[in-house]
Amino acid sequence: MNTTQLEMSHLANTSVPAQRQILKVEDLTVSFDGFRAVDNLNLTVDRNELRVIIGPNGAGKTTLLDMICGKTKPTAGRVLFNDIELTRMSEHEIVRAGVGRKFQTPSVYEDLSVLENFEISLPGMHGLFQSLTFRRTAQVRERIEEIADQVFLKDQLNRRACQLSHGQKQWLEIGMLLMQEPELLLLDEPVAGMSPREREQTGDLLSRIATGKSVVVIEHDMDFVKRIAHKVTVLHQGKLLSEGSASEVQSDRRVIDVYLGH
Numbered sequence: 297m298n299t300t301q302l303e304m305s306h307l308a309n310t311s312v313p314a315q316r317q318i319l320k321v322e323d324l325t326v327s328f329d330g331f332r333a334v335d336n337l338n339l340t341v342d343r344n345e346l347r348v349i350i351g352p353n354g355a356g357k358t359t360l361l362d363m364i365c366g367k368t369k370p371t372a373g374r375v376l377f378n379d380i381e382l383t384r385m386s387e388h389e390i391v392r393a394g395v396g397r398k399f400q401t402p403s404v405y406e407d408l409s410v411l412e413n414f415e416i417s418l419p420g421m422h423g424l425f426q427s428l429t430f431r432r433t434a435q436v437r438e439r440i441e442e443i444a445d446q447v448f449l450k451d452q453l454n455r456r457a458c459q460l461s462h463g464q465k466q467w468l469e470i471g472m473l474l475m476q477e478p479e480l481l482l483l484d485e486p487v488a489g490m491s492p493r494e495r496e497q498t499g500d501l502l503s504r505i506a507t508g509k510s511v512v513v514i515e516h517d518m519d520f521v522k523r524i525a526h527k528v529t530v531l532h533q534g535k536l537l538s539e540g541s542a543s544e545v546q547s548d549r550r551v552i553d554v555y556l557g558h
């Protein structure tokens with residue numbers, strides 16, 4: 297990507313419509329051989345909101361993110377992002393529209409340096425070859441350093457990704473998502489395997505990200521959830537069981553019965 301393209305992608309990101317809700321999930325359902333993993337689900341996420349999704353194993357949390365990012369096609373219902381219907385688009389188009397997804401296990405290029413991993417994530421970088429041969433402009437370098445700093449990897453740029461701790465790999469992947477300047481980030485259990493200190497730092501990071509973007513996080517650790525969530529959505533058997541502030545859902549009898557009480 298050249299400088300002009302980088303500037304243009306910034307412009308594209310500033311021309312979004314300014315309605316309050318960035319994401320609308322409407323009557324969303326997916327059946328796998330008759331089993332409804334997500335069952336007639338409705339929810340909305342606001343701009344600059346940090347939403348946490350909780351619920352027992354098998355509740356449909358990951359499947360919901362899979363449908364938002366286009367990995368799984370719903371059986372019924374739709375997903376609207378800035379009023380664009382994502383359910384008609386390919387995964388690649390959805391990324392370009394401004395939705396970034398982080399899967400449960402970190403997927404970084406182990407043999408490349410942290411810097412190279414960031415370079416590969418620049419929008420418009422489709423292949424390893426392309427990204428290894430492109431010119432490192434000052435502007436790109438500056439952007440990478442800014443993001444590396446945000447995700448606590450500023451001093452790690454020249455290390456190979458395989459030398460990072462598990463937590464640092466999670467941060468690298470979040471940083472790689474940020475390189476694409478998404479308006480909405482979807483993160484599946486980003487603090488799994490992190491130390492308490494790393495969790496705290498990640499909580500601060502996600503809160504900071506949600507001051508300009510929207511973030512949807514799947515998480516189990518209720519202390520972490522309480523610290524970061526603006527609002528919590530509880531799923532159970534593919535359906536919405538409860539929604540509200542962390543303390544509201546924590547004191548909801550239905551949530552205690554199927555999830556928190558265990």
Ligand code: ADP
Nearest residue numbers: 328332333351352353354355356357358359360
């Ligand atoms: P969670 O992330 O809340 O633990 P998942 O969304 O991964 O739950 O899974 C919800 C349910 O859907 C589970 O019972 C799971 O086995 C099932 N499921 C998910 N993906 C598929 C698939 N591709 N084919 C069949 N069943 C699936």
Ligand code: MG
Nearest residue numbers: 357358359484
């Ligand atoms: Mg899951």
